[in-house]
Amino acid sequence: xxxxxxxxxxxxxxxxxxxxxxxxxxxxxxxxxxxxxxxxxxxxxxxxxxxxxxxxxxxxxxxxxxxxxxxxxxxxxxxxxxxxxxxxxxxxxxxxxxxxxxxxxxxxxxxxxxxxxxxxxxxxxxxxxxxxxxxxxxxxxxxxxxxxxxxxxxxxxxxxxxxxxxxxxxxxxxxxxxxxxxxxxxxxxxxxxxxxxxxxxxxxxxxxxxxxxxxxxxxxxxxxxxxxxxxxxxxxxxxxxxxxxxxxxxxxxxxxxxxxxxxxxxxxxxxxxx
Numbered sequence: 623x624x625x626x627x628x629x630x631x632x633x634x635x636x637x638x639x640x641x642x643x644x645x646x647x648x649x650x651x652x653x654x655x656x657x658x659x660x661x662x663x664x665x666x667x668x669x670x671x672x673x674x675x676x677x678x679x680x681x682x683x684x685x686x687x688x689x690x691x692x693x694x695x696x697x698x699x700x701x702x703x704x705x706x707x708x709x710x711x712x713x714x715x716x717x718x719x720x721x722x723x724x725x726x727x728x729x730x731x732x733x734x735x736x737x738x739x740x741x742x743x744x745x746x747x748x749x750x751x752x753x754x755x756x757x758x759x760x761x762x763x764x765x766x767x768x769x770x771x772x773x774x775x776x777x778x779x780x781x782x783x784x785x786x787x788x789x790x791x792x793x794x795x796x797x798x799x800x801x802x803x804x805x806x807x808x809x810x811x812x813x814x815x816x817x818x819x820x821x822x823x824x825x826x827x828x829x830x831x832x833x834x835x836x837x838x839x840x841x842x843x844x845x846x847x848x849x850x851x852x853x854x855x856x857x858x859x860x861x862x863x864x865x866x867x868x869x870x871x872x873x874x875x876x877x878x879x880x881x882x883x884x885x886x887x888x889x890x891x892x893x894x895x896x
Contacts, residue, residue, distance in 0.1 A: 675727075
């Protein structure tokens with residue numbers, strides 16, 4: 623539970639040492655004599671709320687705290703010590719920019735933003751779009767250009783069958799984006815979604831191909847590759863080699879190092895060159 627508490631030698635054991643056995647606790651050494659400390663203490667207090675951790679504040683102006691200051695070997699103020707299971711796990715010396723400070727703290731605590739993203743990703747993974755879409759709308763209103771949110775929006779759009787919206791979103795990614803490879807893979811999967819959505823498919827090969835595309839769209843990649851491979855064995859020239867092309871597309875989606883790429887590329891090569 624988030625809280626800010628003044629720490630002295632008398633309450634250190636109950637407020638810091640004991641709680642740190644179950645969850646890391648932050649200890650801020652501060653002094654009223656240094657102007658930076660007041661603002662930093664306020665920022666740490668805000669982060670303790672958003673990231674849900676206990677913040678202990680030790681005043682270096684109080685001589686009664688000298689034993690604590692010496693025990694932690696405080697060299698300057700402000701200085702933050704992360705206590706985990708009774709041991710000092712990290713020391714953050716001096717004033718860091720807020721984002722850098724958050725990154726250091728996120729090794730031990732989860733921010734509201736990260737909790738939100740985790741919940742959103744889980745909702746999409748579980749196909750709970752009634753929950754995910756309102757969350758996405760709210761988040762995108764605040765950060766309309768956030769590429770991770772856009773990627774999740776594309777996934778949700780695919781999940782509800784809106785391939786055109788997914789395609790529109792995914793085309794906004796470029797190679798400089800961290801999410802580019804995943805976006806490119808999803809874009810390549812759109813053809814499978816389009817094929818899987820077709821109705822009244824006629825012809826033996828077309829029905830098998832349709833089934834395999836449905837498996838690929840559902841990200842059941844091994845099953846899809848096996849069906850495409852079987853189709854290629856039976857009808858290699860059907861629809862201008864569509865089964866082989868589909869397998870090559872899935873290899874691109876999975877990446878060259880994926881075990882399924884290795885496995886099914888070897889099988890395909892064996893059949894092609896017999």
